[in-house]
Amino acid sequence: MATIYEVSKAAGVSLATVSRVINKNAAVSPKTREKVEQAMVELGYRPNTIAQSLASSKSNSVGVLVSELDSPFFGEMMSGIETELRSAGKQVIFAAGHNTEKVEKESIEFLLSRFCDALIIHIEQTPNDYLVELSKGKVPVYLINRYLEPLKQRCVYMNNELGGYRATKFAIDKGHKNIAYLCGPEYKDDAMERLKGYQRALEEAGIDYDESLIVKGDYSERSGSEQFSILYQRTQNFSALVCGNDEMASGAMKEARDLGLDIPRAISIIGFDNTSFAKYLYPQLTTIDNPVGEMGKMAAKLVLNEVYEQKHLVQHYFEPELVERSSVLTV
Amino acid sequence: MATIYEVSKAAGVSLATVSRVINKNAAVSPKTREKVEQAMVELGYRPNTIAQSLASSKSNSVGVLVSELDSPFFGEMMSGIETELRSAGKQVIFAAGHNTEKVEKESIEFLLSRFCDALIIHIEQTPNDYLVELSKGKVPVYLINRYLEPLKQRCVYMNNELGGYRATKFAIDKGHKNIAYLCGPEYKDDAMERLKGYQRALEEAGIDYDESLIVKGDYSERSGSEQFSILYQRTQNFSALVCGNDEMASGAMKEARDLGLDIPRAISIIGFDNTSFAKYLYPQLTTIDNPVGEMGKMAAKLVLNEVYEQKHLVQHYFEPELVERSSVLTV
DNA sequence: CATGCAAATGTAAGCGCTTTCAAATATGTT
């Protein structure tokens, strides 16, 4: 592998000049630039990124921490991040937090030990304080799906409340009056926000909030089934069910079917996230699209701007849209 | 950040000695080792991986190239690889090939430019010759789901033929005699192998191979629907359909339902891969489990053994098992 | 107690690049 030294010799200039043409960060006369560039192609020169990193103390890599590598939700996000960063020649290192605080922290350590220039994080267990503290260090931290006031310039988030509102509003607009809600776990902010949206939509439509129509799962498919069963035993006085996420919606659908209920004839169901499997469900699930791929890209752009001095248009705030499929009946 | 130099000063030894205790690759007396280790914890020392890489010309990172980052199939594989490599302190860089030869090659270039110590590859478009040629270079190349004679020590693969056989055999054992097959694209070896397995199972059971019961899709869900429709128009003389993968099975199921056919009452369906959404389908899909996560781990172990001189038990060959759910009827 | 040898440690030269600072060259001004 040719080194910068050989290039400089071939071009008849100094190391420094070659470095300048590689990095385009200092004036080089057109003539010399050309000589150097030609020497580079002749020698098939390719900069040694490791040496660059050591000398410049920039690793040109950004660490991404997600809960799971094998999840449609995070898959989309990772894909968005990789696409954006790759095209800027940056390397991305993914790590999984596996939904435990311990592993999440270890992963952050791991990423830090690899000298990432920035961290993009979307995890659930690590407390806010820790992240704020972390972000005071050298390595900037970007958050997806969490809004923390002290880091607001580095947060990318979606309006979960609006999502809950839109899901519920859709059911109302389709003529439903008795709308149950299958809520996500209390410790997740997004779950609570989505519930608030549900409440706002009801209120706006002049429908009383009925505690007995609310059940609470843990975002897993199984809990969707369980909670639907509990709800249905408690009351059958609802024609639609809004769910905190698609997994629980799927669980609820299965349970409903097992109870002999046709969907959407007997009960309409709305999910949240528009996970890739939503269209594999039967009937295909009407849900709220979570633009997680876009948010991943946006986080990447934030990094590109702040860490690598690029200039992308950015946006921190996203609004979710409803995707209509076949799981809601017009009454 | 403390450097090795500060550690050496604190411990009263030379740089070289500190390096030795870090790398555990040369004899250091217990006393000095202890001194150095203590100095390290006192200073909160953490080796600079970049400097290590430059000096040792090992990057301690392995590149992984998959078709898509956001796919349940590759997700499982990536997860397996990351788990294994992470616990060995190695970094993994994922890149997506997006199913085009051009991007796949660019990704390989990208990974190479980041000085990966090894490449783990699972892609479809890049021709065998290219990979064989590539593997002659400095960086060893490991292949998942491809068997190439010249690289056989670096291949991890599953018996696709056996999978096709087992799927078909299962249908036969359940009493089906007229079994259709929805095949994957011709240019994919695994698709052809699975078809062969189907044929062998028929032959073994003394059932004639009937060309008119075969349709060919492209592994996408949509093609599953299309091809089912074509098949059903052509003949209704089948009670079971074995599919080349789960996506097509899902498409076929949808189309069947749209045609008013109950599954599995009217038609039994078997998938292939046991993708995560297989259990979200209705009815839940009986399918062939593709141990792709295990294969990912195994590829990682191969790398650990050959590149990083570790000693893991390895295996190159995997057999797929059938997972029984609810999409097949006993006749 | 000298001798030899193995084990432990130290010295110093890189790894391939970036970057500061100084030197050289070009450009403009009077």
Next chain:
DNA sequence: AACATATTTGAAAGCGCTTACATTTGCATG
């Protein structure tokens, strides 16, 4: 033409580590 100034280039010192080689130490042997 002489000078001031701006632009381009080069020399050299690192970045933090590994490793070949040299040196020192410890210990058994005769």
